[in-house]
Every structure is written in C-alpha cells, then in structure tokens.
Amino acid sequence: xxxxxxxxxxxxxxxxVVLCLIIFLAxxxxxxxxxxxxxxxxxxxxxxxxxxxxGIRIPFFERKDILIAKQISVDIKTxxxxxxxxxxxxxxxxxxxxxxxLDSEEGRLLAQKNFLNMNELQIREALTDSLQGNMREIIGxxxxxxxxxxRQKFGDQVQEKAQRDMNAxxxxxxxxxxxxxxxxxxxxxxxxxxxxxxxxxEASIAKAEAERDVAIAxxxxxxxxxxxxxxxxxxxxxxxxxxxxxxxELQKISDAKRAEAAAAYKIxxxxxxxxxxxxxxxxxxxxQEREVELKAKEAEVKEQELAASIRKxxxxxxxxxxxxxxxxxxxxxKDAEAKKYEETQRAEAEKIKAEALKYAKEQEAAGxxxxxxxxxxxxxxxxxxxxxxxxxxxxxxxxxxRAAILEMVVNKLPEMAEAIAKPLESIDKVTIIDGxxxxxxxxxxxxxVPAILTKTIESIKxxxxxxxxxxxxxxxxxxxxxxxxxxxxxxxxxxxxxDTLVSE
Numbered sequence: 211x212x213x214x215x216x217x218x219x220x221x222x223x224x225x226x227v228v229l230c231l232i233i234f235l236a237x238x239x240x241x242x243x244x245x246x247x248x249x250x251x252x253x254x255x256x257x258x259x260x261x262x263x264x265g266i267r268i269p270f271f272e273r274k275d276i277l278i279a280k281q282i283s284v285d286i287k288t289x290x291x292x293x294x295x296x297x298x299x300x301x302x303x304x305x306x307x308x309x310x311x312l313d314s315e316e317g318r319l320l321a322q323k324n325f326l327n328m329n330e331l332q333i334r335e336a337l338t339d340s341l342q343g344n345m346r347e348i349i350g351x352x353x354x355x356x357x358x359x360x361r362q363k364f365g366d367q368v369q370e371k372a373q374r375d376m377n378a379x380x381x382x383x384x385x386x387x388x389x390x391x392x393x394x395x396x397x398x399x400x401x402x403x404x405x406x407x408x409x410x411x412e413a414s415i416a417k418a419e420a421e422r423d424v425a426i427a428x429x430x431x432x433x434x435x436x437x438x439x440x441x442x443x444x445x446x447x448x449x450x451x452x453x454x455x456x457x458x459e460l461q462k463i464s465d466a467k468r469a470e471a472a473a474a475y476k477i478x479x480x481x482x483x484x485x486x487x488x489x490x491x492x493x494x495x496x497x498q499e500r501e502v503e504l505k506a507k508e509a510e511v512k513e514q515e516l517a518a519s520i521r522k523x524x525x526x527x528x529x530x531x532x533x534x535x536x537x538x539x540x541x542x543x544k545d546a547e548a549k550k551y552e553e554t555q556r557a558e559a560e561k562i563k564a565e566a567l568k569y570a571k572e573q574e575a576a577g578x579x580x581x582x583x584x585x586x587x588x589x590x591x592x593x594x595x596x597x598x599x600x601x602x603x604x605x606x607x608x609x610x611x612r613a614a615i616l617e618m619v620v621n622k623l624p625e626m627a628e629a630i631a632k633p634l635e636s637i638d639k640v641t642i643i644d645g646x647x648x649x650x651x652x653x654x655x656x657x658x659v660p661a662i663l664t665k666t667i668e669s670i671k672x673x674x675x676x677x678x679x680x681x682x683x684x685x686x687x688x689x690x691x692x693x694x695x696x697x698x699x700x701x702x703x704x705x706x707x708x709d710t711l712v713s714e
Contacts, residue, residue, distance in 0.1 A: 238267045245280035247312055249322065261312075276327050277318075281309050281384060284334050286341045286368075288349070291394040296353040299394035304365065306341055307384040308376070320380025337381065344372035358398060361388040626666055 242248040244262035251257035252272035258265060267274055284306045291299030310325060310333075311317025325333050345368045349357070357364050369386040376383055391398065667679065 237269045238272075240265050240267050240274060245278070247277040247279045249275040249277065249326075251275070275322070277310055277312065277321055277325065278328070278330060278333065279310065279312055281307050282330050282333055284308055284337055284341055286338065286345050286386075288342065288346055292346050292349045294349055294354050294357065295351060298354045298397060300349060300354065300357065301390075301392045301394075302345060302349060302357070302388065303390040304345060304368065304386060304388045306369070306372070306386045308337060308381050309384060311377075311380045311382045317380045317382070320378070322380075324379050325381075337376075337379075340375055340379075341368075341372050344368060344375065347371060354393060354397065355401070357388075357391055358401070361391070364388055 240248055240250070240260060241264035242260035242262060246261070248260040248265070249257050250260065250265060250267050250272055253268065261279060286304040286306055288300075288302050291301050293299050310321040312321060325336070328336070348364065348367045348371055352364065352367070365386040365388050369383050372386070373383050
C-alpha cells in the first residue's frame with residue numbers, strides 16, 4: 211500500500227513539473243512580426259534581436275522591448291504662409307516617408323534611445339515638428355517659381371536638410387513629396403493665367419498657321435484637281451471628236467456598201483425575172499414538144515414492148531458485166547496501190563536498216579580500231595619487253611658462254627622426257643605379244659622412253675659436241691672419289707681432269 215502511494219506521488223510530481231515547464235515555455239514564447247523588432251534583454255550582456263522569427267524569453271528574468279521596423283508617413287505642413295526668397299508667402303503641404311534606422315548598430319541604438327516601445331502615432335508626433343521646421347528653412351532659400359516648377363528638387367532639398375537632424379535620432383528619410391503649394395496673394399494662379407495666355411497665344415498662332423497651311427494645301431489641291439479635270443475633259447473631247455470622225459467614216463463606208471448591196475439586189479432581181487420568163491417560155495415549148503413526142507412514143511410503145519423483156523435482160527447482163535469489170539478494176543487498182551505502199555514502206559525500212567547497219571558498222575569499226583590500237587600498243591610493249599629480255603639473255607649467254615648453253619640443255623631434259631612420254635597417254639589399251647625370244651615384250655615397252663631419250667642425247671652430242679652423259683657423271687661418286695671424268699666439246703673449256711675442274 212505504501213509503495214502504491216509513493217508511486218502515485220511520484221507521478222503527480224512529474225506531471226506537475228511538466229505542466230509547469232510547459233506553462234513557463236508558453237509564457238516565454240515570443241514571435242516577432244516582419245515589421246516589428248523585438249529586443250530581448252536581461253540575462254545576456256548583448257540583447258537578442260527578433261524580426262520576423264520566434265524566440266524564447268525567460269519570464270521574470272528577461273524583458274521584451276519593441277521598435278517599429280516599417281515605414282511611417284508623416285504629414286508636413288507649414289501651418290501658415292512662409293515667405294520665399296522673393297518674399298511671397300506660401301503654404302506648403304508635403305508627405306515624408308520615414309523609417310527607424312535599424313540596419314546599423316549605431317542607428318539601432320539611437321532608435322532604441324529615442325523611440326523604444328513607441329507606436330506609429332507617437333513616432334509621427336515626435337518627428338513632425340522637426341520636419342516642418344526643416345521645410346520652413348528651405349522655403350526661405352528658394353523663390354516661388356522654383357517651388358512651383360520643380361517640386362522634386364524642392365522635396366529633395368527638404369529631405370537632404372532634414373536628414374542631418376534625423377541622423378541624430380536614428381531615423382532615415384526614404385522620400386519627401388510636395389503635395390500642395392498655395393501662395394498668399396494667388397500669384398500662382400496669376401502666373402498660371404499668364405502662362406495660359408501665352409499658351410493660348412501660341413496655340414492661336416499655331417492654329418492660324420495650321421489653317422493657313424491647310425488653306426494653301428487645299429488651294430493647291432483644288433488647282434491640281436482643276437488642272438486634272440481640264441486635262442481629263444480635253445482628252446475626253448479629243449477622244450469624242452476622234453470617235454465622231456471614225457463613226458462618220460464607218461457610216462460612209464456602210465452607206466456605200468448598203469448602196470452597192472441594193473443595186474446588186476435589183477440587178478439580181480431583174481436577172482431572176484428574165485430567167486423566170488425564159489424558163490416559162492421554154493416550159494411551154496417543151497410541153498408542146500412533149501406532147502408531140504408522146505404521140506410518137508405511143509406508136510413506138512407497142513413495138514418496144516415486144517423487145518422490152520429481151521432488151522432489159524441484155525441490159526441487165528451488160529450492167530452486171532460492167533459492174534464486175536469496174537469492181538475488178540477497182541480491186542486491181544487498190545492492190546497495186548497497196549503493193550506500191552508496201553514496197554515504199556519496205557524501201558524505207560531497208561533504208562533505215564541500212565543506215566542503222568552503217569552506224570553499227572561504223573561503231574564496230576571504231577571499236578575494232580580502238581581494240582587494234584590497244585592490242586598493237588600491247589604487242590609493241592610486249593615486243594619491247596621480249597627484246598629487252600632477249601638482250602639481257604644474250605648478254606648473259608655471252609657472259610657465261612657454253613656453260614649457259616649447257617645449263618639450258620640440262621634444264622630441258624625433264625621436258626624432253628615428258629614430251630617423249632606424251633604419246634603414251636593417248637593409248638587406251640596395249641596388247642603385248644611375246645615371241646618367246648630372249649627379250650620380253652613388257653621390257654621392250656618399258657624401255658621406249660629411255661631409248662628415245664638416249665637417242666636424243668646422242669643427237670645433241672653429234673650436233674653441239676656436248677656430252678650430257680659425261681656432265682651427269684660429274685656428280686657421281688666415281689667422279690668425285692676416283693676423279694675419273696673427262697669433259698670435252700664445251701667451247702672455252704679445255705679437256706681437263708676432275709681435280710682441276712673441282713679446284714677451279
């Protein structure tokens with residue numbers, strides 16, 4: 211039970227301490243607006259400054275002081291007519307924007323000294339007298355026209371003069387604007403009327419000059435318009451006169467043509483009348499002649515009726531023959547024309563073909579000429595190269611003499627053997643018949659190539675005097691050991707033994 215009471219007391223004490231701490235902090239919580247400076251002093255040597263932020267002030271141990279950090283408008287009035295430099299009394303109303311100098315340490319200390327915990331109204335009342343006095347001093351140094359014509363300069367002078375006094379109070383003047391200027395004898399209105407008269411005079415002169423320029427321009431424009439109208443009417447009259455003349459000429463031509471047409475019509479009418487009369491007379495004569503002919507025809511009708519059928523058949527047959535002949539003639543004419551046209555077209559085609567063939571032959575000849583020229587050039591270059599090779603080969607042959615010829619002959623021996631054996635490749639089948647003699651047919655067949663090669667080597671020896679067998683033996687064991695070798699037949703080399711040749 212005792213433990214329970216003890217624990218409850220501890221909890222109550224803890225809660226009480228926490229509540230006291232919260233209350234303590236709540237009482238000491240300070241949050242400065244952005245246009246107000248809180249100065250916290252007491253425990254520290256240097257006070258704390260709060261502007262637009264929060265901080266903790268320890269109750270009972272620290273105090274809070276306030277300085278206004280925003281702009282303050284101060285109405286500056288002269289409260290009566292103050293004489294200017296030209297002794298004209300004026301009443302001036304101005305507005306000055308001021309603020310406490312809180313940016314520097316010195317300005318802040320002066321502001322604390324003079325305006326600590328003051329509101330806007332108190333600060334405004336404290337500065338009004340000083341600012342009004344400064345404005346009165348400046349009014350006495352300038353004349354009325356300067357005040358009226360350059361209010362900005364007047365306001366700047368008031369601000370500059372008053373700022374020196376405000377520096378001692380920790381205040382800075384942001385701006386000074388002149389709102390109203392009234393003189394004692396309404397000279398400003400008189401100056402305005404004078405200026406207005408001058409302006410009206412200048413405006414009247416400008417208006418008169420403008421009206422004069424307008425009148426001159428209008429007169430010039432009317433003159434140009436009148437000239438243009440006269441020229442236009444003259445051109446119209448000339449054109450109308452030319453049109454009348456042209457119409458008269460055309461009317462004259464038209465009347466002449468109309469008269470000619472009327473005369474021609476009358477002549478034609480008379481000719482038609484004569485033709486009609488002649489035609490009527492001829493018709494009467496023809497009628498009488500026709501009646502006579504009819505009577506004569508009546509006599510002939512019966513006679514003609516007898517032969518009518520036969521004659522009509524003959525005439526029909528004749529007509530048929532004539533028509534067939536004409537159709538055949540027309541057909542033969544058309545065939546001839548078609549044949550002539552085909553021959554003409556064929557001749558044209560042959561002509562075109564001949565021209566194309568001629569052009570192709572010309573191109574082919576040109577190509578062949580170019581190819582021939584290129585081949586001739588290649589043959590010439592090849593001949594030059596071969597000639598140079600032969601010349602070099604001849605020089606080498608001359609240099610080495612018979613030894614070179616000997617080397618060539620020895621190098622050609624494999625080719626000679628291949629050429630001798632070449633015909634045997636074309637033999638498809640060989641049948642060997644052995645006669646039972648001492649030699650075998652197979653041996654004879656196998657010795658064909660060596661036998662021919664041996665005869666060839668002997669022919670070379672008889673022709674050139676070079677013994678290839680002796681040359682081949684020069685590399686044998688007997689030739690190297692026993693030195694049993696004699697070589698002859700090579701020009702420039704005397705018959706010597708192997709010792710001498712090897713040493714050389």
